[in-house]
Amino acid sequence: MDNEQQFLAQYQKEKDRYEKPSVTTDIVVFTVSQERPALELLLIQRKHHPYKDCWALPGGFMDIDESLEQAVQRELAEETGITNIYAEQLYTWSDVARDPRMRILSASYMALTPKDKLQLKAGDDARDAGWFTVKTESLLKEYKETKEMLEETEEILLTLTNTQKDVQAKATLRVRKQAYGTKTSETIEMVEDAVNTIAFDHAKIILYSLYRLRNKVEYTNIAFNLMPEKFTLPRLQAVYEMILGKSLFKAQFRRHIADKVIATGEEVKEGAHRPSQLYRYNHRWVFGSL
């Protein structure tokens, strides 16, 4: 069989020989409510089994004639009404038993958007949707060491809260950092005997995306995707602090982002104190030297 055409024709007949997995996207959409700065993410309430009534990440099955990126943009447009949202691929989860229905791979994405741009289309898909504030809490931390192995285990309680609807979704996770010789690995697993009210392995995906966000905020412009067109520096700093989970020094923070923003000249008066200037993102910053 030396002719490519022939080969492909033959292949076509056999292509379903092996059982294939289904593929979905699961999207962690972060935004920041600007009134009282808080990191929030979008959850959808499930109307069907499995995990009926639990809260889950938005997303859905990839169509056979679209890429994962197209699937993500399609889903986001359906759920949030935003087109052309910032999204990056996180990880493809492939545990054999991650979905009780059948073999499903999940390509997870993180999407960031300013809150003012979006309108939740709740009930569009006969499902409830809402923004949940994110809180992580370290429950315990253990170390184990042998001659050629080192292990750090941390148990983390992830709590997602929507005050309007008065719901909380929770999950306990175990983050394990291992080092066998030079081989290091970092795994996140669900603590199965805990009361998990987040559907599937979505809590795992959410925690993973939080780590990614924290990490990238320090050396990329990623945080600006959470800001409105114009913003004040104290606001921007608050967003950084929220994501990093620690407070930063004013002077140093401003030095750091000085060349990433441009003053608009406008001011906002927000109380009995000096008004603060409005800035916008300096899109020329990206390539540094340009």
Next chain:
Amino acid sequence: MDNEQQFLAQYQKEKDRYEKPSVTTDIVVFTVSQERPALELLLIQRKHHPYKDCWALPGGFMDIDESLEQAVQRELAEETGITNIYAEQLYTWSDVARDPRMRILSASYMALTPKDKLQLKAGDDARDAGWFTVKTESLLKEYKETKEMLEETEEILLTLTNTQKDVQAKATLRVRKQAYGTKTSETIEMVEDAVNTIAFDHAKIILYSLYRLRNKVEYTNIAFNLMPEKFTLPRLQAVYEMILGKSLFKAQFRRHIADKVIATGEEVKEGAHRPSQLYRYNHRWVFGSL
């Protein structure tokens, strides 16, 4: 339908309603030949259409009852004879037309190993296999700027060489960094009219993994996965320089990695000059403060 058991039973009958993609792993296995330090990667010569006789990344279809990580370890054991190799997920490629046969998603992984540990099992799968040195060359660089958009395009020639077999595999790629407002993206595409002798979109995956390797080498211990059990600091520095593509200052390099290595007390005499000490990786370094 309020009973979960019933629901799942029903689901089982319908689960093949939608057409599913096939899923493969494609693995970029890097190693360093220690004689004349050079970064090498493993390629397999294809015996069948499509891309017959072209060189391709090792990998294969994921079984329905294994995870992607298990598939990767299985493939690596088959191809290189190594078990328990360091591997990390890179990206899941999902272009609709990336494989002419049918819809195939590729979950790509990067694996690192010292060269002394492995034995190539060439011909195991009736295929030829070999280690290729990696070279990238910038062909041209362009900038474009409008009021709210900024774009940098670089054309890169990727050349993979195996001197023993006297073969070269080449591909031309276009790396595009875009910034629309706050939204930045970095995409790699194949230059289709160039003479590409690397199968499928594998050149893209290889370039992507090179970027990842370069990036992580600076702030993780990843490079030690390429080193043998014991190594000298000049050798280690050579590996860093090779990956980063630039020379480093001795004194500073040694300060940098001082707490990541442990002197063994042994020495190697390699010529008419002062012998250099052998070090091993300090596995306690990982968590910093421990």
Next chain:
DNA sequence: CAAATAGTGTCTATTAGACAATATATA
């Protein structure tokens, strides 16, 4: 001893951390 590479010391420039001082709004 000359040549070659291993390994250390040190001066300078840059950046991070910490805190203080100044500026400008409202009640």
Next chain:
DNA sequence: TATATATTGTCTAATAGACACTATTTG
């Protein structure tokens, strides 16, 4: 004017960059 937050200035410590110096081997 008191209060509150915005914004800038500056001193000190730590780190990076650059280069020179010392050490130890073989021919």
